Amino acid sequence: MSLIKFEDFCFRYSDQEKILSDINFEVNEGEFVLFCGPSGSGKTTILANMKNEIRPIGKSEGAIYYDGLNIRKLEDEKSASEIGYLFQNPEDQFVSDNVLQEIAFSLENMGLPHREIRNRIAEMTAFFGLDKYLYKNINELSGGQKQLVNLCSLLVLKPRLLLLDEPTSQLDPIAAYDFLSILRRLNEEFSITIILTEHKIDNIFPFIDRAVFLEGGKIKYADKPRQISTEAQKSNIFKNYLPYVTRIHFMLQSKYSLLDKAKIPLNIREGRANLKLIDEHLKKIYDSKISLWNGSTNKTSSESKEKFQNIPNHVINCQNIWFAYVKDHMVLNGIFLDVNNGEFISILGGNGTGKTTFIQILAGLMDPVKGNIKYKNNIKLAFVNQNPKVHFKEETVEDELSESSLETPKNDSSLKKKKLKFNFWNNNVKSTSNFKNHGEFNKNVNSNEKNDLIDLFDLTKLLDKHPYDCSGGEQQKIAISKALLTKPDVLFLDEPTKGIDPVSKIQLGLKLKKLQENGLTIIMTTHDIDFAAEYSERSILLFDGNIQVDDTPTNVFSKNNFYTTFVNRMVKDYLPNSLTLKEVKQEWEI
Amino acid sequence: MKLTVIHPAIYITYYMILVLFAFIYNNPYYLITFLICIVALIILQGIGNELKTTLKFFVPMSVIIILLNPVVSHVGTTKIYIIGNYFITLEALTYGIIMSLSLLIILLTFTSYNKTVSYQEMLYIFSKRFPNISMVIIMALRFIPLFNYRLNEVNKISKFNEKQYSNTNKNSMVEKISKTANLLVVVVSWSLEESMITAKSMKARGYGIKERTSYLSYKFHKIDYMLTGFISFSLLICIIGLTQGFGRIEIYPTLMFSDSESTVNIYYLSLLFLLLPLIYLEIKEKLIWE
Incomplete structure (x- = not known):
């Protein structure tokens, strides 16, 4: 019998369009199911509806059954202990400030006797290797460990079903991979049913049982990974959700029909096996003299390296930067860096290597302990924090965007805001007409520019929403637009792709690229190697408080075996210098 | 000892x-x-x-x-x-x-x-007599450093913005106070927003459905x-x-x-x-x- 069963389930927040409609599907005990879809497609709403305690308030039709019983009639205790729910941000779920207290919290809630609590904590912390951290303060843990503690505090309740809402979106790739492999163990060794939503699925696709792709609150595809790949790759949106390995496969398939018979690869091992297949096949045909993908294009990318060294147009000049929060522990040890005008720089590095510290010092948010930074005269900087919420202080997105550019006296601007709000009340017509009216009020703002940005970042629909009600990706876009409205020469972005869905990521990347072409200098930190390789022109790898490598992405990553893009890991034997799908496409003419 | x-x-x-x-x-x-x-x-x-x-x-x-x-x-x-x-x-x-x-x-x-x-x-000792108060204390101990951290982040941004966009450095007392108030508004609303998730996570883990015990x-x-x-x-x-x-x-x-x-x-x-x-x-x- 199925553990979870949705029957004609619909959901809407009061007086709004349906967020979810006609959801019909079943999850069997012990299954590992992945939910995918653009932000706003209803993934989180589906997950939250399976958990009575936190289900969103709204109208629902149809029913969800848990273990044959209507989930709404589930006893509190059963629902709390058998269904575990993990949130996106590891930071916000903590109730207390130390690990032991946090793990014990859920058990204490259940009113379990002291001995039982200790037993369960002992077992679980040993399984996760957290037993050494029991008395640690939460703040001393890394992001991955934090999420592990959160997971642990659910597992001590012995759940049968785990609901995870983008659990790795705030983690760096390695921590994310560790976390996912723990989920896999839980699923395989304890047969815990897992339902997960996730944007980056390369690591998880190989071991899920089923994937469900959602679009606009409806189930678009729901099938096993291989089958769903075949269907999804026809769609322009969902194509981007597939693992790179699979996407390369489909690209090759269109050229080499012999792949039709081959298994659709989900992980790198399978992908490479297929590549070999083609390789051998081609060698056979062409008498083993020409293999179609000989590394004929072994372009040494030294020319591109020269490109940025020959331009003596420094915007920022860093001299011997040292920084530490506490005396004993140096974060940055003497960094030298020149930033040229119009560059797109990505700063990469593992967790805790000081990426955020470095970018904040570069932007002048913090002063280095030693050393100095010179900026070109009359240069304007803009900074976007990795948590866009830092930048929001207004009621609506519209206000948010107008306020930043109004650098007039305070009273003046507040008056205007009142007018704006009044305006909203009056005409509840489409917001497009709305902001045209606002343009008249903001005479000192270049309203064209603002509208361009709103169009560029697709913010029209969000204008009268509260910034906090927007999704993570949308918030990121708003914060970036807000920064851009100040017309900066240099834009600093701290982890701009955190928690953004693949399609928005492509859009963001293209937009940044476009801005860069118009002369903007962009410096970003990121964990996302694929994003850095695709869009940035210069990558800086931080290690041990210093710049380890500073070169083009190709030169930085192509030599690495692990710390490189999925595409590169897959095609390494044939195209060692290709990092992105685009490059592979060009090289193989597919 | x-x-x-x-x-x-x-x-x-x-x-x-x-x-x-x-x-x-x-x-x-x-x-x-x-x-x-x-x-x-x-x-x-x-x-x-x-x-x-x-x-x-x-x-x-x-x-x-x-x-x-x-x-x-x-x-x-x-x-x-x-x-x-x-x-x-x-x-x-x-x-x-x-x-x-x-x-x-x-x-x-x-x-x-x-x-x-x-x-x-x-x-x-107190949680037996005053379970709610002790819970509040636990949460406060977690919240205070978090609040501090957020205040610090927002402060950095606001200082940065000031440096970038305002040419008049001398502010009157009133302006300073209103700026600080604005800053606090951001931090408080941010904290409240995140606290909602904390509350959800507490509820999701069964807080309040039974009388609490202690692992100690x-x-x-x-x-x-x-x-x-x-x-x-x-x-x-x-x-x-x-x-x-x-x-x-x-x-x-x-x-x-x-x-x-x-x-x-x-x-x-x-x-x-x-x-x-x-x-x-x-x-x-x-x-x-x-």
Whole structure:
């Protein structure tokens, strides 16, 4: 019998369009199911509806059954202990400030006797290797460990079903991979049913049982990974959700029909096996003299390296930067860096290597302990924090965007805001007409520019929403637009792709690229190697408080075996210098 | 003390008794004995450097008390003339000194208490009686550093923006205040927003559906009974002594205190005994480790 069963389930927040409609599907005990879809497609709403305690308030039709019983009639205790729910941000779920207290919290809630609590904590912390951290303060843990503690505090309740809402979106790739492999163990060794939503699925696709792709609150595809790949790759949106390995496969398939018979690869091992297949096949045909993908294009990318060294147009000049929060522990040890005008720089590095510290010092948010930074005269900087919420202080997105550019006296601007709000009340017509009216009020703002940005970042629909009600990706876009409205020469972005869905990521990347072409200098930190390789022109790898490598992405990553893009890991034997799908496409003419 | 586990309830009552006694006793001999024992305990506990921080705070305060009390209060019969007709009384001076001595003892007692009883043990004691309050304390302990961190982040951004966009650096007081208020608005709304998730996560883990238990558990062991017996016995004698006036001196209206009078009697010794058990345990521990 199925553990979870949705029957004609619909959901809407009061007086709004349906967020979810006609959801019909079943999850069997012990299954590992992945939910995918653009932000706003209803993934989180589906997950939250399976958990009575936190289900969103709204109208629902149809029913969800848990273990044959209507989930709404589930006893509190059963629902709390058998269904575990993990949130996106590891930071916000903590109730207390130390690990032991946090793990014990859920058990204490259940009113379990002291001995039982200790037993369960002992077992679980040993399984996760957290037993050494029991008395640690939460703040001393890394992001991955934090999420592990959160997971642990659910597992001590012995759940049968785990609901995870983008659990790795705030983690760096390695921590994310560790976390996912723990989920896999839980699923395989304890047969815990897992339902997960996730944007980056390369690591998880190989071991899920089923994937469900959602679009606009409806189930678009729901099938096993291989089958769903075949269907999804026809769609322009969902194509981007597939693992790179699979996407390369489909690209090759269109050229080499012999792949039709081959298994659709989900992980790198399978992908490479297929590549070999083609390789051998081609060698056979062409008498083993020409293999179609000989590394004929072994372009040494030294020319591109020269490109940025020959331009003596420094915007920022860093001299011997040292920084530490506490005396004993140096974060940055003497960094030298020149930033040229119009560059797109990505700063990469593992967790805790000081990426955020470095970018904040570069932007002048913090002063280095030693050393100095010179900026070109009359240069304007803009900074976007990795948590866009830092930048929001207004009621609506519209206000948010107008306020930043109004650098007039305070009273003046507040008056205007009142007018704006009044305006909203009056005409509840489409917001497009709305902001045209606002343009008249903001005479000192270049309203064209603002509208361009709103169009560029697709913010029209969000204008009268509260910034906090927007999704993570949308918030990121708003914060970036807000920064851009100040017309900066240099834009600093701290982890701009955190928690953004693949399609928005492509859009963001293209937009940044476009801005860069118009002369903007962009410096970003990121964990996302694929994003850095695709869009940035210069990558800086931080290690041990210093710049380890500073070169083009190709030169930085192509030599690495692990710390490189999925595409590169897959095609390494044939195209060692290709990092992105685009490059592979060009090289193989597919 | 790591090797001897003592029920936190005993600690808490014991330290409460000490604080109370520091108030009640005002005989300098008793108080000085008290002080010496507490200092010894603190040094044995290995937090001798805390003495410095306490003194840094205490010295100016005691000076104020000692100076201010005779200046303000002219009660007492023994007059000391300073300038012309202006006098202070010996009683008020003595009272000030003894007051500040008591205060020092209390401060040190709390220092020692902080070392001995972790906040979790304290919560364990309170969570049975006041489960909600202890929950709030737990959450506050998590929230305060988070709030600080957020304030710091928002502050950085706001300073950065100011540097970038405003040419007039001089702001009036009113503007400064309104800026700070704006800053706080951002931090508070951000914190509230994140707290919603904390609340959800608490609910999702079944907070409030049953009476809470605690993962900490302390049982009364033999040593606890022995300690309780010892403490209550010496406490009883001390109280008897106090009712008869041992350990207290008369300050107002006329100071009645002679240093020739022998203080060593059963009541003095019982106070000494009351102060010794923790010192004894610390010494015992030191000996074991060596």
